[in-house]
Amino acid sequence: MGSETTEMIEVHLYGKLRRYTNNLDPSRDSVIRLPAAEAETIQDIIRQIGIPREELGNNVFLNGEYSDFTRKVKAGDRLGIFPDDMQLLYKWHFNKKEE
Amino acid sequence: MSKILRVNMTDLTAKFESVPEKYNLLGGRALTSSITCDEVPPTCHPLGPSNKLTFSTGIVTGTNAPTSGRISVGAKAPLTGTIKEANSGGMAPQKLARLGIKAIIVEGQPKKPGKFWLLKVDKDGAKLLPADSFTGKGLYQTYPLLFKEFGDKVAIIGIGTAGERLMSSAGICINDPENRPARYAGRGGLGAVMGSKGLKAIILDDAGGPGVTIANKELFDIGRKKLVAALQKNDLTKPGGALNTYGTAVLINVINEAGALPTRNFREGRFEGASSISGETLNENCKTRGGAGMTGHGCSPGCIIKCSNVYPNPDGTELVSVQEYESIWAFGANCGIDSLEVTGELIHMCNDFGVDTIEAGVTIGVAMEAGLADFGDSKKTIELMNEIGQGTPLGHILGNGAAVTARTFGVVRCPTVKGQAMPAYEPRAIKGIGIIYATTTMGADHTAGYTIAPEILGVSDDIDQFKTDKAALARHFQNVTAYILDSSGHCLFIAFAILDDPSGLEGVVEECNGVLGTKWTLDDMVKLGSDIVKKERAFNTAAGFTPADDRLPEFMSYEKLPPHNVTFDVPDEELDKVHHA
Secondary structure (H helix, E strand, C coil), X not given: CCCCHHHEEEEEECHHHHHHCCCCCCCCCCEEEEEHHHCCEHHHHHHHHCCCHXXXXXXXXXXXXXXXXXXXXXXXXXXXXXXXXXXXXXXXCCCCECC | CCEEEEEECCCCEEEEEECCHHHCCCCHHHHHHXXXXXXXXXXXXXXXXXXXXXXXXXXXXXXXXXXXCCEEEEEECCCCCXXXXXXXXXXXXXXXXXXXXXXXXXXXXXXXXXXXXXXXXXXXXXXXXXXXXXCCCCHHHHHHHHHHXXXXXXEEEECCHHHHCCCCXXXXXXXXXXXXXXXXXXXXXXXXXXXXXXXEEEEECCCCCCCCCCCCHHHHHHHHHHHHHHHHHCCCCCCCCXXXXXXXXXXXXXXXXXXXXXXXXXXXXXXXCHHHHCHHHHHHHHHHHCCCCEEEECCCCCCXXXXXXXXXXXXXXEEECXXXXXXXXXXXXXXXXXXXXXXXXHHHHHHHHCECHHHHHHHHHHHHHCCCCCCCCHHHHHHHHHHHHHCCHHHHHHHCCHHHHHHHHCCCCCCEECCEECCCCCCXXXXXXXXXXXXXXXXXXXXXXXXXXXHXXXXXXXXXXXXCCCHHHHHHHHHHHHHHHCCCCCCCCHHHHHCCCHHHHHHHHHHHHHHHCCCCCHHHHHXXXXXXXXXXXXXXXXXXXCHXXXXXXXXXXXXXXXXXXXXXXXXXXXXXXXXXX
């Protein structure tokens, strides 16, 4: 009987990834809420949104923790995803916070 | 032959000296800190006659090495009471190097306080001129007057009214390529040291100067090409890369997402208004408003990264250059203000008065904590800043920085180390930067050991942002920073490219060997960095600092920072291990 938000995962998208949300204005947050039941990992969420791999950097934060794409997600989580052209990370190495 | 210019403000003389052998291979911070250690009594008053202010360019500055227009300014700092090196770009570094001057040492003090001088340096020599018609005004008025007097091809290193009034947040200003008073050796109150010497500005005219001698041009070029390639390849530093497109403010959204953006005087780690002060919004406004606005602005000639910007008003006219990450954060998230128009106006005020944006923004945050304004109150913030500009008694309190303001109003939540305001990374959320803040020789300083790069930006090896066992890493980064970055003459931001590209790092070593004719290895350079940090530590110890000063403010050990709800829990023994392993 949880409220709608606690069953959802909140995804914040930045840069060109904002186009996957209904807000392109960078001065406001571009957020999608997805049902937690339909995603097990960060990777699943990215797939659900439909972001192709080549648009992604490896700059992903799960609840503020720099994370591997394989990390598990759950209801109430906040995920932040940055694109490759806001590529703050020099190379693909996802072994920061792992499962 | 390179020489040292010694300027004595007691008897108003400016004399050239040959460079002592022990300084031959030093540049930038290595040289300013060596001279401070050799010539300044550690217990002296920072604003008294015994302190000395030293300017030195890096080893490769003045050559065509990329992103190398940097200058170090050193002294005992009034803000911290420690040794200090503040670093800046702008037009002066390369001109000073091309004049064949390794360092300018400013010493003594005019017998008559309140009188100011200009130091004019050109190929024919150096002389002191009265500065009477250039004092008491904002730098946006003063710099054009100086360029009118001396020509628009000179470079100016000057202080504003905050420096004239000996405020501890006063920085030293250098003009940018369009001759704005926009680049700063900002931290530690070195502008007040310059003011205490009665020196308003240094005017550098490098026309006909000898240039920089390169001992082994072939090796230098090999190194330069490697570094250029590394910078052009790295996603952060390349043309069209993150820094070039969004400026350093690209970090606002990232650090906010990491829960490490200090908000409302370090009460929280995430700011709900971050998006509106982000690099993305800055870039968007520069693009859509047209006119003067631009990102990808270079602060000195020959920079590949070009992370600076010119921020436009809504009508396209120029508001300010530069809206940089730390400055936007200091007046933005830290004061609860979510407008780039307001941060821009406040940065413009800092540039005009000649104060450090980080110290000023953190001071306003502390003033808000004290109830002088509400968080988010732009109008009141501007009024408080005007007090600094007008030199009122309240302005003097605020102008002396966050620690003085906190003490004046009994504020416990005072985010300073050794009296210097913390920059834009929350140490409770990023422990490694907390260790750096605590243990640098400079007070809370993000540039002394750039652990931010590997921890958050993922450059180099993976390092967990919450791990506390980081003493060795912190030491290593402080040593690397001290020589390879602060002394070579390269901008700190090449770190992103060279820390993860062995060839780029090799290139920096080869450039230095090329200029100096040395055969240093990377290890030699890290060792030189370690020697500098040791020297600086010894100065601070002699000035009365102990390991008890290498601590973060107590509130961070018992106040949990949202959203991670963590305290700073690195044990004291771990902090002490940084320099005593």
